[in-house]
Amino acid sequence: MSNFFSKYEYLESAGNEIFTIIFRPTEEGKFPTVIFRSPYVWEYEKKTEEEVLEIYKKEYTPWVERGYAVICQHCRGTGKSKGDFLPFICDREDGLNVQEWVRHQSFYNGEIYLVGGSYTACVHFETAPFADDIKGVITTVHDSDRYNFSFRNGNFKKNLLGCWYVDFYKAKSGMKKNKSPDMFEMVPLKDFTETVFGEKNEGLGEFFRNPDPKSDFWETQLGGKYPKHALENIDIPVLITTAFYDIFAGGVFDMWYNMDERAKKKSALIVTPYNHGDGYDENTVKFENGARIEKFGEHYLIDWIDYVRGKKEPYVPLGKVTYYRAFENGWTTDDFDFATGRMDITIGDKDVTYKYDPDNAPSFLGGLSCGFGGSVFQEEPYKRDDIVTVYTEPFSEDVFVKGKMSAKLKVKSDCEDTAFYIRLSLTKDGRDLGIRDDITSLCFQLGDYEPNSEVTLDFTFDEHAFAIKKGEKLRIDISSADKEHYIPHTNTKGALHERNSKKIANNTVYLSESVLTLPIEE
Numbered sequence: 001m002s003n004f005f006s007k008y009e010y011l012e013s014a015g016n017e018i019f020t021i022i023f024r025p026t027e028e029g030k031f032p033t034v035i036f037r038s039p040y041v042w043e044y045e046k047k048t049e050e051e052v053l054e055i056y057k058k059e060y061t062p063w064v065e066r067g068y069a070v071i072c073q074h075c076r077g078t079g080k081s082k083g084d085f086l087p088f089i090c091d092r093e094d095g096l097n098v099q100e101w102v103r104h105q106s107f108y109n110g111e112i113y114l115v116g117g118s119y120t121a122c123v124h125f126e127t128a129p130f131a132d133d134i135k136g137v138i139t140t141v142h143d144s145d146r147y148n149f150s151f152r153n154g155n156f157k158k159n160l161l162g163c164w165y166v167d168f169y170k171a172k173s174g175m176k177k178n179k180s181p182d183m184f185e186m187v188p189l190k191d192f193t194e195t196v197f198g199e200k201n202e203g204l205g206e207f208f209r210n211p212d213p214k215s216d217f218w219e220t221q222l223g224g225k226y227p228k229h230a231l232e233n234i235d236i237p238v239l240i241t242t243a244f245y246d247i248f249a250g251g252v253f254d255m256w257y258n259m260d261e262r263a264k265k266k267s268a269l270i271v272t273p274y275n276h277g278d279g280y281d282e283n284t285v286k287f288e289n290g291a292r293i294e295k296f297g298e299h300y301l302i303d304w305i306d307y308v309r310g311k312k313e314p315y316v317p318l319g320k321v322t323y324y325r326a327f328e329n330g331w332t333t334d335d336f337d338f339a340t341g342r343m344d345i346t347i348g349d350k351d352v353t354y355k356y357d358p359d360n361a362p363s364f365l366g367g368l369s370c371g372f373g374g375s376v377f378q379e380e381p382y383k384r385d386d387i388v389t390v391y392t393e394p395f396s397e398d399v400f401v402k403g404k405m406s407a408k409l410k411v412k413s414d415c416e417d418t419a420f421y422i423r424l425s426l427t428k429d430g431r432d433l434g435i436r437d438d439i440t441s442l443c444f445q446l447g448d449y450e451p452n453s454e455v456t457l458d459f460t461f462d463e464h465a466f467a468i469k470k471g472e473k474l475r476i477d478i479s480s481a482d483k484e485h486y487i488p489h490t491n492t493k494g495a496l497h498e499r500n501s502k503k504i505a506n507n508t509v510y511l512s513e514s515v516l517t518l519p520i521e522e
Contacts, residue, residue: 004064006057008049010082011073013097014090019080020098021053023060024069030109031069032135032309033102037095038072038120039168041079052080062299066306069107073098075123077172084170086203088146088222092126099127099134111135113305117241118142118248118276128230136308138239138301141276143251144231146224147213152370152486154211154444155419156496158184159371159485160247165204166196184487185358189497208497211444231259238267239304241292244326245275245374247367250462253336256321268316269336270296271323271465275374283376284366285433288329295331326466327428328400336463338403341520345392347407347476348511354386356418356480356505358491362387363484364423364477366434369462371485378425378432381475388478388509391427392516394471401466403519405436407459409478410510414451417443418505419489421482422459424516425475426468432475436461439486443493454510476516478509 005024010017024031044052060070076094077085102108112133114124117140124137125144143149150161162184166177178196186192189208193201203222210217217223231238238259242252249271256269272278272295273287280286289295296315297303306312316322321336362384366376381389411420419441425432438459442449445457468474481488487496491505 004061006053008053011098011101013076013094016076016083016090016094017081018076018094018098019049019052019074021056021072022069023057023064023072024107025064025067029107031067031107032109032111032113032305033069033071033105033107034063034113034115034305035098035102035124036070036072036115036120037075037091037098037123038116039075039078039085040120041074042171044074044079045172049080063302066302068113068302068305071098071102077170084173085168086170087165087168088122088126088224089203091123092221092226095123095127099131103133111309113137113308115301115305116140116142122227125227125230128226130230130234130236134236136237136239136305138304140241141243141246141248141252141278143248144224144227144255145218145251146227147218148248148251149224150207151211151213152438153440154496155439155441155486155489156184156208156211157371157485158487159367159373161207162487165207169197169201169204187490187502188500189487205497209495211496231255231263234260235262236266237308238263239270239301240267241270241272243272243274243276243278244324244464244466245273245366245369247276247370247372249369253463265319268314268318269321270316271321273324273326276372284374287324287326289331290324290329323465325400326464327426327469328467336402336465339401339519339521341522343399343518343520345474345516345518346512347409347514347516348390350512351508351510352388353506353508354388354479356386356491356507358481358488358502358504361481361483361488362479364434364437364482365484367485368423368434368437369464370437373484375434378434378475378477381432381477386479388511390476390478390511392474392476394473395468396470398470399468399518400521401464401468401518402521403465404463405461405516405518407438407461407516408456408514409459410454410456410513411508412452412454413442413449413491413505413507415491415503415505416451416493417441417449417489418491418507419480420457420507420509421479421486423477423482424461425477426466427473427475435466435474436464437482439482441489474516480505480507
């Protein structure tokens with residue numbers, strides 16, 4: 001169908017004009033309607049409406065050819081839409097507005113489907129609880145818990161929420177932002193928005209003030225209460241996709257586990273071995289038939305909605321997790337219940353003390369499952385005194401790790417608070433490929449800490465499924481920071497946004513009393 005009905009309109013929402021494109025088959029009739037909303041539309045800002053319409057035609061022709069009407073919006077303050085883009089603030093109002101607008105169109109057949117990935121999925125979850133005419137949802141690489149977007153055990157994700165928020169906040173306004181590579185290291189952080197934006201911004205400031213996942217903030221609209229509970233009381237099919245090295249991998253698994261069982265029975269979770277973009281480059285591994293498009297076809301999203309409407313059989317088993325078994329190079333489907341076997345590995349045979357200076361904090365390549373960058377080959381070890389690197393003995397047989405790895409580190413510090421970071425890599429063909437990481441701090445986990453006392457910290461890594469071949473090793477890096485992905489801990493006690501000084505910490509790890517635990521498929 002090279003020709004089909006298309007037009008654009010500016011819909012009014014809270015006094016703002018929201019650029020909206022409508023595609024549908026040329027014949028008169030009523031059609032199921034798919035809604036897409038996105039802020040990732042910078043390149044369209046300087047184009048005419050007609051030029052934008054022509055560009056989108058190429059993308060959405062396959063949907064119209066299958067008999068769908070398509071609504072595509074630029075989020076408020078992005079692309080051709082007017083107003084200011086304020087992350088997480090306007091998406092509920094504007095999303096509900098366009099859904100209600102659809103209900104009054106002559107082509108509306110009583111069915112609405114919400115489709116999006118990353119933030120473009122978040123905008124739909126903001127409209128929960130879903131109305132009765134929302135018949136299906138596709139959420140790609142999106143975690144419904146906003147705390148996971150922002151923190152890892154109280155450590156702020158500068159590489160994720162931080163840099164993303166700074167770039168997108170009022171991006172269309174021409175605001176001059178005082179950005180720098182070390183802008184998140186200022187103390188105190190409560191001055192951040194006035195320094196960087198030149199104005200007080202309660203949005204980002206509220207995130208800084210709430211590093212505790214139990215804070216009431218996470219049940220507010222800004223804190224993400226609508227996405228967080230979007231799938232907990234529904235009875236519609238949902239296609240959820242993620243990747244083992246996606247920025248939201250762990251949270252997506254949590255979202256699946258907490259999903260209403262009625263909906264789960266007709267839904268599916270698909271997990272690839274790649275990153276947020278479901279791809280690879282020269283610094284990582286290419287997995288055979290590993291991407292969603294490679295496995296399920298170019299139009300797997302449309303095929304899923306066709307299944308929901310009874311037009312096709314589902315291409316994956318329902319109520320299950322279909323995932324790629326990394327380094328076995330194959331797909332499988334099951335409940336992804338945790339492996340029954342267990343392997344405990346003592347991390348080392350000595351005690352190691354290092355100086356951690358927050359003004360000269362170490363960083364690591366690739367965000368793994370907690371930040372942008374995915375899995376990449378790591379730098380050579382032993383280049384810094386503040387990173388403790390240990391290799392396990394070569395594995396004596398093939399093992400398959402499935403589920404959540406964990407670790408216990410026995411540590412001490414001469415400060416009232418500090419952080420400890422652990423990163424796992426798999427040594428393959430002489431190179432170390434990043435696998436998983438975790439970070440915590442003494443006071444976050446213990447509540448209070450007496451300097452120079454020996455304590456044990458628990459670390460839990462996001463779900464994974466990968467093979468370790470006979471003769472391969474694991475690399476374990478331990479430090480007190482990953483500056484690339486988290487704000488370096490100041491080694492001072494107190495609320496994140498109020499810490500107004502930094503100090504050097506002398507931190508010790510008791511390797512002989514520290515253990516890495518692998519869940520092994522027997």
